Amino acid sequence: MAWVRIGELARATGTTARALRHYEQAGLICSQRAPNGYRIYDERAVARVRNIRYLLAAGLTLDDVRVFLPCLDGDVAAGPPSDKGLRVALERLAVLNERIAYQTEARDRLEAALRQATGGRIRPVA
Amino acid sequence: MAWVRIGELARATGTTARALRHYEQAGLICSQRAPNGYRIYDERAVARVRNIRYLLAAGLTLDDVRVFLPCLDGDVAAGPPSDKGLRVALERLAVLNERIAYQTEARDRLEAALRQATGGRIRPVA
DNA sequence: CTTGACCTTGCCGCTGGCGGCAGGGTTGCA
DNA sequence: TGCAACCCTGCCGCCAGCGGCAAGGTCAAG
Numbered sequence: 001m002a003w004v005r006i007g008e009l010a011r012a013t014g015t016t017a018r019a020l021r022h023y024e025q026a027g028l029i030c031s032q033r034a035p036n037g038y039r040i041y042d043e044r045a046v047a048r049v050r051n052i053r054y055l056l057a058a059g060l061t062l063d064d065v066r067v068f069l070p071c072l073d074g075d076v077a078a079g080p081p082s083d084k085g086l087r088v089a090l091e092r093l094a095v096l097n098e099r100i101a102y103q104t105e106a107r108d109r110l111e112a113a114l115r116q117a118t119g120g121r122i123r124p125v126a
Numbered sequence: 127m128a129w130v131r132i133g134e135l136a137r138a139t140g141t142t143a144r145a146l147r148h149y150e151q152a153g154l155i156c157s158q159r160a161p162n163g164y165r166i167y168d169e170r171a172v173a174r175v176r177n178i179r180y181l182l183a184a185g186l187t188l189d190d191v192r193v194f195l196p197c198l199d200g201d202v203a204a205g206p207p208s209d210k211g212l213r214v215a216l217e218r219l220a221v222l223n224e225r226i227a228y229q230t231e232a233r234d235r236l237e238a239a240l241r242q243a244t245g246g247r248i249r250p251v252a
Numbered sequence: 253c254t255t256g257a258c259c260t261t262g263c264c265g266c267t268g269g270c271g272g273c274a275g276g277g278t279t280g281c282a
Numbered sequence: 283t284g285c286a287a288c289c290c291t292g293c294c295g296c297c298a299g300c301g302g303c304a305a306g307g308t309c310a311a312g
Contacts, residue, residue: 007258017259022300036308038259058239059232061298089240096233100226106185107222113184114215133288143289148270162278164289187268253312260307266300277290282283 003032003040013049020049026062028052028069059096064088129158129166139175146175152188154178154195185222190214 006017013020023029024039029048031039055065067088132143139146149155150165155174157165181191193214 005259016300018302019300021261026299034259036259038308054235054239056299057232058236059229060236063298086240089236093233093236093240096229096236100229100233103185103222103226103229106183107219107226109180110184110186110215110219110222113180114212114219131289142270144272145270147291152269160289162289164278182269189268255310255312257310258308260305262304263302264304265302267298269296271295273294274292275290277288279288280286282285 002043003034004043004045005034006031006039006041009041009045009049012046013053015049015053023049023052023062026066028062028065060089060092064092128169129160130169130171131160132157132165132167135167135171135175138172139179141175141179149175149178149188152192154188154191186215186218190218 004012006020010017010020020029021039024031029041029045029052031041031045034040051068052065055068056062130138132146136143136146146155147165150157155167155171155178157167157171160166177194178191181194182188
């Protein structure tokens with residue numbers, strides 16, 4: 001079993017030691033400790049952290065990701081996506097859609113205001 | 127000239143006294159003071175605050191809005207949308223578009239992951 | 253022995269737009 | 283007279299995901 005320390009894990013996953021400690025504090029990853037107190041990780045941690053980052057990049061929050069913990073190691077038992085995970089993902093998908101819709105609306109308003117502005121002065125409201 | 131106090135202005139614009147003080151501190155609105163120290167506003171403030179809220183709702187920041195100050199009262203001199211205002215608005219529009227694109231991408235990823243998940247276990251990264 | 257790279261915990265800062273509270277003063281009205 | 287509604291300033295909190303720093307411990311190379 002090859003163990004890596006936090007810096008190496010950070011480099012391997014394209015993140016920072018600070019972020020990894022943050023994930024640990026959030027309960028997303030766990031670490032063994034070397035006799036000197038250093039955090040050490042086995043190589044499955046790499047995939048795990050990549051999965052976490054993937055989910056974060058997909059718009060989930062750390063809180064959301066927590067629900068996916070059982071599947072985060074991806075290849076072992078894990079079982080099907082855990083139902084609860086699916087539900088959370090769907091909810092989050094809805095939130096994302098809502099947020100996108102809202103911002104798109106806002107963008108359209110700004111665009112409209114700009115269009116008006118090119119033919120007079122800005123009249124957002126009146 | 128009818129003067130209103132902050133509470134009334136808040137009600138008239140659908141916001142809060144706290145927010146109005148915040149706008150003032152950000153340099154977006156200004157107020158006269160009554161002899162007792164209370165803020166008082168003339169009725170143009172209503173349109174001004176509505177304009178501010180409109181721009182905020184359109185995705186601008188308080189900082190952005192500051193550039194539009196000369197046009198915020200909308201009917202007097204003001205002149206054309208001030209070039210600088212246009213540029214800022216365009217930049218902000220770009221930022222909004224970028225943000226929307228990013229989130230849409232994220233949403234699509236999440237959707238894709240979910241689709242995969244329904245036919246196996248979640249394999250975000252591998 | 254010393255340097256320097258790495259690690260530890262812990263805490264504050266940041267962005268944005270306020271909310272909320274403390275601890276006061278000022279009105280209007282019964 | 284007293285209350286309730288309004289106003290003031292000033293400061294901390296919040297959300298999220300860390301960044302950055304302080305103040306220290308550890309270890310290998312030179």
